[in-house]
Amino acid sequence: MNLAKILITIVTIVWILHGIPFFLFSGIQTTYGCFIYNSSFLNYILYFYYPILSGILPIIISTLFGVLAYRNVRRIVRRQMPIRRRKFDQQLTAMILIRVVFLVIMISPYVLERIYAVAFKTNHSILYDAILILIDDIAYSFYHINYAGSFYLFLISSKRFRRQVKHAFIQKFWEIFCTRRIHQNQIVPIAQSCISEDDF
Incomplete structure (x- = not known):
């Protein structure tokens, strides 16, 4: 596992360094788009x-x-x-x-x-x-x-x-x-306290 991490780090650094000259030596021209002047x-x-x-x-x-x-x-x-x-x-x-x-x-x-x-x-x-x-x-x-x-x-x-x-x-x-639809549409009974005759 450590070897994989080291190799990934090395490859990432190499490709970042490889991309730097593209930023340094290229430009944009109106007629041709991107061009390299070096x-x-x-x-x-x-x-x-x-x-x-x-x-x-x-x-x-x-x-x-x-x-x-x-x-x-x-x-x-x-x-x-x-x-x-x-x-x-x-x-x-x-x-x-x-x-x-x-x-x-x-x-x-x-x-x-x-x-x-x-x-x-x-x-x-x-x-x-x-x-x-x-x-x-x-x-x-x-x-x-x-x-x-x-x-x-x-x-x-x-x-x-x-x-x-x-x-x-x-x-x-x-x-x-x-499964989601069943859970969303379930009817759950409401627990009620004891109802006395006076409530009616």
């Missing part, structure tokens, strides 16, 4: 940040773990394990591999577009700039669909995941909702 930092962005940190590194890490999961399932199939466990592992592997393919498809356009936009940011016509902004927005949307799409990919690719989602969203929600 040539050394621009080279870092062009040749390391977009291609490696935003593009190749997440793809390589996801692919590596996808291949390791696939090899693990292949090894489990060879062992004497219950069929149900094998099915679960195969579904998990299919989910991971579909996720990796989805990641590559969704991240690649954004990375390529950002490299192109930063490398060739010169004076062009208004129509060219508008088309570039449109392509940038579409690629940026794909980039974020990558993170939001995992739930839907898992829902499509795994029967077990669908059953669990159905159980979690329908049955559990229904139990909580019905």
